Amino acid sequence: MNTRTAANLIGFQTIIRREYNRIIRIWGQTIVPPGITATLYFIIFGRLIGSKIGDMNGYTYLQYIAPGLIMMSVITNSYGNVVSSFFGAKFGKHIEELLVSPLPNHLIVTGYMIGGLLRGLLVGGLVTMIALVFTHLHVQHPWVVTSAVILTSMVFALAGMINAVFAKNFDQISFIPTFILTPLTYFGGVFYTISLLPNFAQTLSHLNPILYMVNAFRFGFLGISDVNVMLAFSIMIGGVVVLYATCLYLLTKGIGLRE
Amino acid sequence: MKAVSLRNLCKTYKNGVQALKGIDLDVEEGDFFALLGPNGAGKTTAIGILTSLVNKTSGSVEVFGHNLDSELAAAKACIGLVPQEVNFNMFETVSTILLNQAGFYGIPRAVAHERLEKYLNKLQLWEKRNSVARSLSGGMKRRLMIVRALLHEPKLLILDEPTAGVDIEVRRSMWDFIREVNAAGTTIILTTHYLEEAENLCRNVAIINQGKIIENEKMSTLLRKLNTEIFILNLREPVSSAPNLTGYRTQLTDSHTLEIEINKEQNLNEIFVALSAQGIGVVSMRNKSNRLEELFISMVERGSETNKKAS
Ligand SMILES: Nc1ncnc2c1ncn2[C@@H]1O[C@H](COP(=O)(O)OP(=O)(O)O)[C@@H](O)[C@H]1O
Ligand SMILES: [Mg+2]
Numbered sequence: 001m002n003t004r005t006a007a008n009l010i011g012f013q014t015i016i017r018r019e020y021n022r023i024i025r026i027w028g029q030t031i032v033p034p035g036i037t038a039t040l041y042f043i044i045f046g047r048l049i050g051s052k053i054g055d056m057n058g059y060t061y062l063q064y065i066a067p068g069l070i071m072m073s074v075i076t077n078s079y080g081n082v083v084s085s086f087f088g089a090k091f092g093k094h095i096e097e098l099l100v101s102p103l104p105n106h107l108i109v110t111g112y113m114i115g116g117l118l119r120g121l122l123v124g125g126l127v128t129m130i131a132l133v134f135t136h137l138h139v140q141h142p143w144v145v146t147s148a149v150i151l152t153s154m155v156f157a158l159a160g161m162i163n164a165v166f167a168k169n170f171d172q173i174s175f176i177p178t179f180i181l182t183p184l185t186y187f188g189g190v191f192y193t194i195s196l197l198p199n200f201a202q203t204l205s206h207l208n209p210i211l212y213m214v215n216a217f218r219f220g221f222l223g224i225s226d227v228n229v230m231l232a233f234s235i236m237i238g239g240v241v242v243l244y245a246t247c248l249y250l251l252t253k254g255i256g257l258r259e
Numbered sequence: 260m261k262a263v264s265l266r267n268l269c270k271t272y273k274n275g276v277q278a279l280k281g282i283d284l285d286v287e288e289g290d291f292f293a294l295l296g297p298n299g300a301g302k303t304t305a306i307g308i309l310t311s312l313v314n315k316t317s318g319s320v321e322v323f324g325h326n327l328d329s330e331l332a333a334a335k336a337c338i339g340l341v342p343q344e345v346n347f348n349m350f351e352t353v354s355t356i357l358l359n360q361a362g363f364y365g366i367p368r369a370v371a372h373e374r375l376e377k378y379l380n381k382l383q384l385w386e387k388r389n390s391v392a393r394s395l396s397g398g399m400k401r402r403l404m405i406v407r408a409l410l411h412e413p414k415l416l417i418l419d420e421p422t423a424g425v426d427i428e429v430r431r432s433m434w435d436f437i438r439e440v441n442a443a444g445t446t447i448i449l450t451t452h453y454l455e456e457a458e459n460l461c462r463n464v465a466i467i468n469q470g471k472i473i474e475n476e477k478m479s480t481l482l483r484k485l486n487t488e489i490f491i492l493n494l495r496e497p498v499s500s501a502p503n504l505t506g507y508r509t510q511l512t513d514s515h516t517l518e519i520e521i522n523k524e525q526n527l528n529e530i531f532v533a534l535s536a537q538g539i540g541v542v543s544m545r546n547k548s549n550r551l552e553e554l555f556i557s558m559v560e561r562g563s564e565t566n567k568k569a570s
Binding site: 003004006007008009010011013014015017018021025089092093094096097098099100101102103104254258259 | 272273307310311312313314331332333335336338340342344345346347348349350355358359360362363364365366367368407
């Protein structure tokens with residue numbers, strides 16, 4: 001390993017360490033709120049309303065929505081972590097600490113992506129534990145669960161970075177989560193199987209990438225899915241590749257970062 | 260070896276402002292170099308391009324022989340930057356900021372810890388190592404940025420208006436420290452709009468105004484130019500060579516026109532006496548306009564305006 005590579009490795013670890021410390025330092029903003037949200041969902045949809053709904057595809061409603069709720073928290077928090085950390089660094093100008101350093105752009109992108117992944121997995125793990133308080137979850141395909149959650153988290157971490165690169169103020173980092181991410185998630189099969197929907201709505205739902213992610217993840221737990229799982233993984237992998245390349249391009253050009 | 264070499268460097272911002280209009284500049288290794296110019300001259304833009312914070316429009320940049328277009332990482336590794344505006348994370352502690360920055364440059368953590376202690380002590384910040392950056396005074400923030408720029412022990416240290424908002428006392432000790440860094444072999448580029456600051460510290464100087472380098476020479480040469488006036492004398496009779504006037508620089512631009520450079524303390528009378536003793540009559544005399552002096556007067560005036568606004 002030459003000295004440049006060794007130096008880059010240290011720099012890369014430093015980004016990850018800094019992102020991790022940030023998540024822990026402001027845990028009241030990063031970890032607690034999604035935990036509370038998930039608890040409320042489990043109580044209201046799972047217990048109170050869910051008990052009236054009856055089975056869905058052979059599972060209790062609580063068991064059915066648990067993977068969806070975990071995935072929802074992973075999506076929101078992976079995205080939220082990178083968009084606020086990266087935009088915060090831009091806004092506070094300390095992104096310049098990275099821009100002047102010899103660290104190559106692909107490690108900056110990967111470092112922030114792993115930051116988002118860490119938050120996604122931390123929160124996802126917390127929501128899983130909360131779910132276990134309310135119901136039992138048995139995992140049928142552990143590798144499907146693991147790879148679906150990691151790929152999804154990567155997709156939304158990278159998407160958050162793109163949002164942060166273009167954002168000029170704090171309104172613009174909450175715009176996409178509020179007006180695009182949340183609706184797509186709610187219509188992405190978190191709370192229901194799309195077979196309950198009328199035909200045209202089913203067709204429309206197939207244009208929503210989150211549907212594939214949620215169903216692949218749920219398939220890992222319950223062995224049931226509204227979509228082809230192979231197709232779902234192709235979409236996730238494709239998403240990671242395209243978004244990663246986009247981030248790298250934006251950083252190399254310095255869009256939103258360098259005049 | 261040249262620490263920095265800029266060739267025909269141009270920058271036009273998106274809003275159409277031409278901040279740099281073709282700059283050529285060389286800074287030798289080991290130099291203490293001043294980039295001097297009024298506000299808005301293009302100093303920060305030039306530094307920004309050198310440190311990859313601003314995209315150039317055209318031209319070329321080399322840092323210790325590494326071209327920014329082809330050997331970016333190697334060039335970046337040579338530079339430590341103290342930017343004009345505070346740019347660290349206000350919510351992190353002093354030591355976190357420093358350890359992170361050292362990490363980005365690939366300095367192993369144990370080494371970074373040692374250097375951090377050394378430099379924080381030198382700049383009287385050691386007591387503050389666990390304080391959140393937000394709580395530091397203006398002068399401390401500036402010194403923190405100096406420490407941050409030195410942790411990877413760069414060959415070139417760039418300071419962009421480092422004394423803005425720093426009181427006289429601190430300023431003096433800061434300069435002593437920077438001199439020490441330079442004496443140990445680090446090349447230093449300093450931008451400022453105060454001649455005094457550059458005068459006290461720097462060996463070589465470039466003056467930038469409206470995106471162009473208008474002077475580039477030894478500090479001593481610049482000071483002499485600022486301290487002298489050139490008078491243009493129209494002679495009654497043509498002469499074949501410049502008369503011999505001891506103690507004055509003279510130049511014959513044509514047989515009727517003599518230019519004399521006069522130090523501001525010197526006496527004009529002596530000249531006329533010496534000339535008439537050599538039989539040379541003078542018909543008329545005028546002052547050659549001193550572009551440089553005009554620039555400095557305008558810089559000083561503008562400087563005092565901004566000071567008034569600030570106070
Ligand atoms: N980000 C920017 N966008 C547009 N114009 C800019 C920007 N930064 C600086 N300028 C303009 O470029 C010129 C040079 O500015 P700058 O390099 O900051 O000068 P200095 O550091 O010498 O005060 C000024 O006219 C300034 O208004
Ligand atoms: Mg400036």
